[in-house]
Amino acid sequence: GKYIRIYDYKGVVFSYDYAVEKLIIINREIKDKTFEIKNWLKAELEKRKFSYLWGEWIQQKEKKVQSGTFASESLRTYKSYYRNHFTYFSDMDVQEIKLKHIQKFVDSRNVSEKYAKCLVVCLRAFFTWLERWDGVKPPLFPEMEVTKGSRKKAITYEAQIDSIKNIPEQHRDIFIFMRETALRISEGCAIKVKDIDFPNGRVLIQRTYSGNKLSEHTKGRNALWLPMSAIAMNVARKAADKRFGEEFLFINPESGKGYRAASLRRYWNRYSGSGV
Numbered sequence: 001g002k003y004i005r006i007y008d009y010k011g012v013v014f015s016y017d018y019a020v021e022k023l024i025i026i027n028r029e030i031k032d033k034t035f036e037i038k039n040w041l042k043a044e045l046e047k048r049k050f051s052y053l054w055g056e057w058i059q060q061k062e063k064k065v066q067s068g069t070f071a072s073e074s075l076r077t078y079k080s081y082y083r084n085h086f087t088y089f090s091d092m093d094v095q096e097i098k099l100k101h102i103q104k105f106v107d108s109r110n111v112s113e114k115y116a117k118c119l120v121v122c123l124r125a126f127f128t129w130l131e132r133w134d135g136v137k138p139p140l141f142p143e144m145e146v147t148k149g150s151r152k153k154a155i156t157y158e159a160q161i162d163s164i165k166n167i168p169e170q171h172r173d174i175f176i177f178m179r180e181t182a183l184r185i186s187e188g189c190a191i192k193v194k195d196i197d198f199p200n201g202r203v204l205i206q207r208t209y210s211g212n213k214l215s216e217h218t219k220g221r222n223a224l225w226l227p228m229s230a231i232a233m234n235v236a237r238k239a240a241d242k243r244f245g246e247e248f249l250f251i252n253p254e255s256g257k258g259y260r261a262a263s264l265r266r267y268w269n270r271y272s273g274s275g276v
Contacts, residue, residue, distance in 0.1 A: 004037060050089040050097070054082060057129055068217065071210040081122050085109060094130060099140040106142060117144040155274055163272035171267050173235050174250040174259055180232035185261040190214060191249045193240045201228050203236070209261055 006014070006022070014022060029035035046052060058078065064070035088105050089097060102123065106116050120141055127138035155163070157179075164175045178188040186209040195204040206223040207216050217223075228236065239249050248258030268274070 004041070006041075045093060048093045048095060050086070050092050050094055053094055053130060053134075054086065054126065056133075057126055058082075060129075068215060071215065072213045073211040076211060078122060081119060085119055086123075094127075094136055097139050099142065102139060103142045106144075113144075113146045117146055120144050153275075159274065163268075163274040166273050167267055167271045170253050171264075173239055174264065175268070177232050177235045177239075177250070180229045180235070181226050183226075184208065185264050186210075189248075189250070189259045189261055189264065192245070193243050193247050193249050194245045196228075196236050196240060196249065197225070198233070198237070201233055202226060203228055203232075212260060 026035060058075070061070055061075050061078065065072045065075050085105075088108070089101070092101070102120070106120065109116055109119065111119075121144075124138070124141055127136070130136040131138050160179055164172060164179065167175055174188055177183075178185065181188075181203060183191075183205065187205055187207075190207040190209055191203065191205075192207075195206065197204065202225045204223060204225055207214060209215065236249065239251075250259055251257065252259045252263060
């Protein structure tokens with residue numbers, strides 16, 4: 001029974017053509033009996049902005065990090081994406097974001113193809129959540145193909161052993177153990193004495209590091225027993241001598257604490273001479 005002023009998501013009065021477009025949508029909603037005036041008011045439009053809903057998504061991710069079901073390093077990356085790139089969409093109504101907007105966003109970024117693809121993958125994850133959270137139909141996404149990139153190099157077992165011999169002896173054991181068990185660096189750092197089953201010659205891989213935070217699950221979220229070679233067994237027995245349970249298997253003598261992935265990468269790059 002009263003007049004209501006309707007604005008677009010930027011708080012600007014509609015142009016004539018835009019107003020006609022929105023009237024068509026309103027009439028369709030009235031016909032389908034889904035029209036609600038609150039969805040067209042400024043206060044509600046604020047809650048449909050990319051920045052507002054992104055904040056809701058990140059809050060949920062933060063709770064998952066606290067419960068151990070989401071990697072803290074992934075959360076840090078998402079926040080970095082928003083801070084450095086996704087402010088491009090901040091004031092846009094998520095329902096207004098289309099393929100053309102995402103493609104223009106990608107084209108405006110001065111980043112590598114691989115990084116641009118990561119940005120789009122993150123956007124896709126956000127809109128997938130939005131569809132479940134609020135029924136927002138996700139837009140189409142541009143085809144992303146990485147045509148440039150450095151090919152990863154692999155060196156032979158013998159070359160790896162020779163490279164490990166170049167590393168100072170005080171840090172050598174953890175590299176030998178990871179070489180023999182084919183562990184990720186972040187998993188090798190996270191092994192505790194209790195994870196070693198000496199009678200059966202195996203090691204339980206059940207936690208990893210995400211950045212500097214210890215996660216009580218692996219990247220694949222599976223606990224896995226791996227067999228140990230005779231070399232790995234000898235290294236583990238030496239490392240576990242007179243130490244028990246919750247203690248980390250490998251201790252960095254420089255810090256007196258468990259190793260971190262960043263330290264191991266630094267030692268490898270500095271001493272191995274492998275070139276990879």
